[in-house]
Amino acid sequence: MAVPRHNYDPRRVCINPFPNISLGKHRRIIGIYLAGGLFALANWTFLDAAILSAHAHSPYGEPERPPPVHVGFVDWVPGLFSLLGMIIINLIDKDRVQGNEGFGDSRAVWRARLFLFIGFAFMAGGLAGSVCVLVLKYILNHFPEQYTYYGYANVSQNVALMLSAIVLWISQSVSTEYEYTLSI
Template identity: 85%
Template sequence: MSIPRSNYDPRRVCLNPFPNLTLGKHRRTIGIYLAGGLFALANWTFIDAAVLSAHAHSPYGEPDIPPPVHVSFADWVPGICSLLGMLVVNLIDKDRVRGEEGFGDARAVWRARLFLFIGFALMAGGLAGSVAILILKYALNSYPDQYTYYGYANVSQNVALMLSAIVLWISQSVGSEYEYNLSI
């Protein structure tokens, strides 16, 4: 099966084009609210695990045995890295990354791209760290499900923070309904 020549575009990457989703004039606002919701969900999930860990009880019927594992500072580090990466990525001026607006200094574009890389590297490092903690601290020790939830909450926090950063980046790159392009 081949694509008819009338529909062929040599710049196209995928055989089947992505659906054209139009959200109307409020697409930027919807994206920003969606990113905020993902951010809140990410942090709520991990804080829920931390609170459950702080109030964990010994197994029923055995009051002298303490809970086998708690959320420690090592569990917080991946989320902090992802949060810093999200801040770095979304504080960068998008026009500098693209090299538009005639900034004059070629090094400004290079520095903006370097900071963008550092931000995404922080988020990727946070995700990798949370997966490593899940495997090394919770999965390999064969804890019951109530304790492995702490590791799953850590991974889900970092995934949601990355998705939030991507949605916010895309929604801020879209022009709003109040912007006008006055080019001559």
């Protein structure tokens, strides 16, 4: 073991501790803006590939030979699934998933957790679908690198959408010091 025995805590998961980063009182706002930036980056990457595909020229410089591949409907489907999963995840009330606020109805907590699972399943399906499209449509057909970019853009879109949803979920779950709770 690389950690000296006197520094070892058996409750730790990782050998190397995570850095302690304190963002202060603005951590919720920073998280929300970071999630929005990831969302914009995801969609910009894929739209760049789609526009590039629409204006692609023949790799051989011959006008009668069209480009071998374009971004089609199959390429859009994984991103749509990830976007739908992100919407489902962020529409769920976080207190209901945890069972807080005395909702009383245990079925409501169960349904909220089920919808959370369905949202993450949509996102995982979108990511898996984008990897399948990349492999089956672009890599196995041995297209030049300028055309495999379309598949890599699709995968990066889905990864960024998933990270955006996770960052937004975490940042909205953090309470701020300016949050007041009124109870009667």
